[in-house]
Amino acid sequence: xxxxxxxxxxxxxxxxxxxxxxxxxxxxxxxxxxxxxxxxxxxxxxxxxxxxxxxxxxxxxxxxxxxxxxxxxxxxxxxxxxxxxxxxxxxxxxxxxxxxxxxxxxxxxxxx
Amino acid sequence: xxxxxxxxxxxxxxxxxxxxxxxxxxxxxxxxxxxxxxxxxxxxxxxxxxxxxxxxxxxxxxxxxxxxxxxxxxxxxxxxxxxxxxxxxxxxxxxxxxxxxxxxxxxxxxx
Numbered sequence: 001x002x003x004x005x006x007x008x009x010x011x012x013x014x015x016x017x018x019x020x021x022x023x024x025x026x027x028x029x030x031x032x033x034x035x036x037x038x039x040x041x042x043x044x045x046x047x048x049x050x051x052x053x054x055x056x057x058x059x060x061x062x063x064x065x066x067x068x069x070x071x072x073x074x075x076x077x078x079x080x081x082x083x084x085x086x087x088x089x090x091x092x093x094x095x096x097x098x099x100x101x102x103x104x105x106x107x108x109x110x111x112x
Numbered sequence: 113x114x115x116x117x118x119x120x121x122x123x124x125x126x127x128x129x130x131x132x133x134x135x136x137x138x139x140x141x142x143x144x145x146x147x148x149x150x151x152x153x154x155x156x157x158x159x160x161x162x163x164x165x166x167x168x169x170x171x172x173x174x175x176x177x178x179x180x181x182x183x184x185x186x187x188x189x190x191x192x193x194x195x196x197x198x199x200x201x202x203x204x205x206x207x208x209x210x211x212x213x214x215x216x217x218x219x220x221x222x223x
Contacts, residue, residue, distance in 0.1 A: 042213030091155050103155030
């Protein structure tokens with residue numbers, strides 16, 4: 001079956017702009033996670049959704065970052081007033097309940 | 113979640129067994145050991161997990177010491193496609209919480 005998909009695969013933006021990154025989880029998966037991965041580092045947790053609600057958003061670095069999952073399926077990560085330090089690969093994962101997480105290919109964000 | 117320690121890099125010849133160590137001396141009684149790997153330019157992929165007994169699946173074997181303070185992931189016959197970064201993670205199973213990846217071990221399988 002289809003895995004986790006993320007769009008766009010690459011996004012280049014200018015400092016100060018607003019961006020949205022989309023994640024389509026595996027159908028029926030109730031849990032959805034966002035991670036951020038900088039060059040040479042392991043993925044770092046941002047936010048976790050159980051259904052429509054954010055169960056844990058402790059990894060969001062500041063209030064410029066926000067994520068939604070209005071219907072309990074697709075999720076959008078929103079970044080306001082982007083900064084060069086936001087450049088990274090943004091990974092999305094989904095799981096059925098609390099089982100293993102399945103990851104998408106990521107969105108590579110470059111802030112110029 | 114408990115912290116893990118892994119060597120930054122390892123080499124392995126194709127066809128040989130790759131043994132990747134992980135130290136987790138502060139692991140709690142209800143924490144499992146998970147292994148994920150990340151092939152270049154892809155998202156991480158689940159490999160295996162265990163509590164205290166050794167585990168085996170189609171991808172790998174996981175050996176956990178009796179005191180649970182360390183473990184070894186074994187790829188029995190490494191192929192070039194196994195070249196990846198391997199992450200050892202300890203966490204409470206069925207917690208629904210995030211994975212704490214650390215830096216992992218970069219495994220290079222050579223011809």
